Amino acid sequence: xxxxxxxxxxxxxxxxxxxxxxxxxxxxxxxxxxxxxxxxxxxxxxxxxxxxxxxxxxxxxxxxxxxxxxxxxxxxxxxxxxxxxxxxxxxxxxxxxxxxxxxxxxxxxxxxxxxxxxxxxxxxxxxxxxxxxxxxxxxxxxxxxxxxxxxxxxxxxxxxxxxxxxxxxxxxxxxxxxxxxxxxxxxxxxxxxxxxxxxxxxxxxxxxxxxxxxxxxxxxxxxxxxxxxxxxxxxxxxxxxxxxxxxxxxxxxxxxxxxxxxxxxxxxxxxxxxxxxxxxxxxxxxxxxxxxxxxxxxxxxxxxxxxxxxxxxxxxxxxxxxxxxxxxxxxxxxxxxxxxxxxxxxxxxxxxxxxxxxxxxxxxxxxxxxxxxxxxxxxxxxxxxxxxxxxxxxxxxxxxxxxxxxxxxxxxxxxxxxxxxxxxxxxxxxxxxxxxxxxxxxxxxxxxxxxxxxxxxxxxxxxxxxxxxxxxxxxxxxxxxxxxxxxxxxxxxxxxxxxxxxxxxxxxxxxxxxxxxxxxx
Amino acid sequence: xxxxxxxxxxxxxxxxxxxxxxxxxxxxxxxxxxxxxxxxxxxxxxxxxxxxxxxxxxxxxxxxxxxxxxxxxxxxxxxxxxxxxxxxxxxxxxxxxxxxxxxxxxxxxxxxxxxxxxxxxxxxxxxxxxxxxxx
Numbered sequence: 001x002x003x004x005x006x007x008x009x010x011x012x013x014x015x016x017x018x019x020x021x022x023x024x025x026x027x028x029x030x031x032x033x034x035x036x037x038x039x040x041x042x043x044x045x046x047x048x049x050x051x052x053x054x055x056x057x058x059x060x061x062x063x064x065x066x067x068x069x070x071x072x073x074x075x076x077x078x079x080x081x082x083x084x085x086x087x088x089x090x091x092x093x094x095x096x097x098x099x100x101x102x103x104x105x106x107x108x109x110x111x112x113x114x115x116x117x118x119x120x121x122x123x124x125x126x127x128x129x130x131x132x133x134x135x136x137x138x139x140x141x142x143x144x145x146x147x148x149x150x151x152x153x154x155x156x157x158x159x160x161x162x163x164x165x166x167x168x169x170x171x172x173x174x175x176x177x178x179x180x181x182x183x184x185x186x187x188x189x190x191x192x193x194x195x196x197x198x199x200x201x202x203x204x205x206x207x208x209x210x211x212x213x214x215x216x217x218x219x220x221x222x223x224x225x226x227x228x229x230x231x232x233x234x235x236x237x238x239x240x241x242x243x244x245x246x247x248x249x250x251x252x253x254x255x256x257x258x259x260x261x262x263x264x265x266x267x268x269x270x271x272x273x274x275x276x277x278x279x280x281x282x283x284x285x286x287x288x289x290x291x292x293x294x295x296x297x298x299x300x301x302x303x304x305x306x307x308x309x310x311x312x313x314x315x316x317x318x319x320x321x322x323x324x325x326x327x328x329x330x331x332x333x334x335x336x337x338x339x340x341x342x343x344x345x346x347x348x349x350x351x352x353x354x355x356x357x358x359x360x361x362x363x364x365x366x367x368x369x370x371x372x373x374x375x376x377x378x379x380x381x382x383x384x385x386x387x388x389x390x391x392x393x394x395x396x397x398x399x400x401x402x403x404x405x406x407x408x409x410x411x412x413x414x415x416x417x418x419x420x421x422x423x424x425x426x427x428x429x430x431x432x433x434x435x436x437x438x439x440x441x442x443x444x445x446x447x448x449x450x451x452x453x454x455x456x457x458x459x460x461x462x463x464x465x466x467x468x469x470x471x472x473x474x475x476x477x478x479x480x481x482x483x484x485x486x487x488x489x490x491x492x493x494x495x496x497x498x499x500x501x502x503x504x505x506x507x508x509x510x511x512x513x514x515x516x517x518x519x520x521x
Numbered sequence: 522x523x524x525x526x527x528x529x530x531x532x533x534x535x536x537x538x539x540x541x542x543x544x545x546x547x548x549x550x551x552x553x554x555x556x557x558x559x560x561x562x563x564x565x566x567x568x569x570x571x572x573x574x575x576x577x578x579x580x581x582x583x584x585x586x587x588x589x590x591x592x593x594x595x596x597x598x599x600x601x602x603x604x605x606x607x608x609x610x611x612x613x614x615x616x617x618x619x620x621x622x623x624x625x626x627x628x629x630x631x632x633x634x635x636x637x638x639x640x641x642x643x644x645x646x647x648x649x650x651x652x653x654x655x656x
Contacts (some may be wrong), residue, residue, distance in 0.1 A: 012627060
């Protein structure tokens with residue numbers, strides 16, 4: 001019998017945890033768990049109020065913890081939890097961006113003044129077009145699970161930007177993706193296309209996750225470790241064949257590019273952006289983009305910088321494809337949400353130019369671009385949700401004709417946001433493009449930057465077309481009306497517009513903050 | 522730990538020999554399955570009846586016309602399956618914890634309690650929202 005006893009194991013050291021550094025994420029995760037319990041134990045009538053209060057307090061609490069930590073965080077950053085999480089200056093910049101954007105998106109999600117009962121349906125499983133489906137469309141109930149789901153997704157995004165090894169990054173990828181798949185299918189109006197978008201996003205997302213995981217496995221085979229820094233060391237000092245390294249890198253990049261909706265891995269983006277409830281589209285377009293590019297920046301810089309001359313050409317092609325697909329196909333769109341989706345694909349290409357620069361200017365430029373793009377797109381989708389007719393949101397472009405005569409305020413706001421996306425001076429979009437493209441030129445990527453400039457000129461055409469449509473066309477007789485939004489949506493749109501304006505006029509402080517440090521590993 | 526693995530991975534393929542028992546097991550499994558299937562087909566009596574032709578231990582028959590539901594599997598099975606996976610995964614993590622509970626110490630205990638509590642939240646949600654009522 002004694003022989004069957006396993007030998008006593010040496011004690012395993014508990015990890016050193018810097019609780020103050022990861023407190024914002026812990027607050028969000030904890031609040032999301034409490035949100036699940038609220039769903040379980042609070043009566044249906046008071047759930048909405050309880051969830052909104054809890055979620056807002058959680059994001060504000062996480063923001064407070066974040067600000068307290070940032071003021072005396074170490075310059076070089078730190079790694080914690082067995083070096084799986086790196087809380088460094090880029091991660092902190094992205095966390096701040098994500099928390100602010102998450103607050104804005106949460107306000108849009110919580111709004112119930114634009115659509116009676118909110119933008120979400122009570123029971124997403126009912127088959128569209130049936131009697132039960134029409135009955136629940138008329139009722140005022142909604143699925144309050146969106147609030148914990150939003151918090152889970154947001155915390156996943158924050159971990160994703162700070163993940164210092166690929167396994168943590170994969171878990172964070174799933175934590176951010178799974179709630180989003182669900183939330184896509186919850187639109188109150190146009191149930192069928194909403195369910196379609198959820199299924200498409202889920203199937204393609206699962207496929208992309210598998211690519212990521214396969215790449216992770218190959219890289220582990222190459223380096224014997226999933227840590228980004230160890231992979232970099234192995235790539236620098238190993239005589240082993242590079243097949244595993246570059247095979248793994250390629251598969252990994254496919255998974256990352258999918259999440260960031262970089263063309264040619266963009267196919268889900270237009271359908272999902274169109275079908276999702278607009279507040280969720282705003283959340284996805286702003287926050288997922290930030291998180292995904294945060295992850296891309298870290299993987300490229302920390303893990304693969306030493307081999308960049310081998311793979312950079314491939315990612316050049318990806319960046320060009322993304323810009324061309326976004327700009328050219330954006331021209332042909334007749335639905336405003338699909339148009340903004342193609343715009344996001346083009347922007348992903350511009351962001352990739354900065355990420356490929358692999359120098360401090362590229363890092364800070366990309367971070368700044370993410371900040372500006374996030375707020376602009378958040379406010380733009382917030383504005384889209386206000387233009388409505390009897391069937392819900394009026395997203396067809398022809399319905400937007402002459403909108404300036406019906407609602408000058410909304411038309412001006414939306415025109416300003418479109419100009420920011422086009423990169424016109426005095427908006428944040430101009431500064432963002434300027435810093436990213438100049439980083440590209442400094443790194444000797446002039447041809448890529450020229451293509452990017454041409455692409456942004458083409459993209460500017462379809463932004464301007466909407467502005468012309470709103471201001472110089474005659475409104476249709478049975479055109480949509482512009483809903484006067486309640487406090488929540490007004491606050492979210494105002495936040496987005498103000499940040500777009502302020503960062504266009506005085507970008508220096510944000511640029512300085514984006515450039516204060518590099519990745520810790 | 523990680524360092525050891527990396528050394529192994531970077532050395533030549535000589536320690537592939539440690540996988541030999543695995544290959545034997547694989548071959549043995551294939552031989553066993555092949556031999557029993559062939560032998561059964563050759564020497565076994567062939568008396569078919571209704572029960573014998575049913576799928577073995579695979580839940581209810583989905584086609585062509587099952588007993589209930591007009592060709593569909595009741596959606597309640599889905600919740601049950603999800604709950605099963607939930608506890609299955611919990612076990613998957615509890616087992617290695619139990620094996621090295623000594624080495625992990627108090628920190629490991631706190632972590633595993635947190636883990637069980639998180640799974641408990643999901644369970645409480647399913648229970649309170651009627652996921653366990655079989656109607």
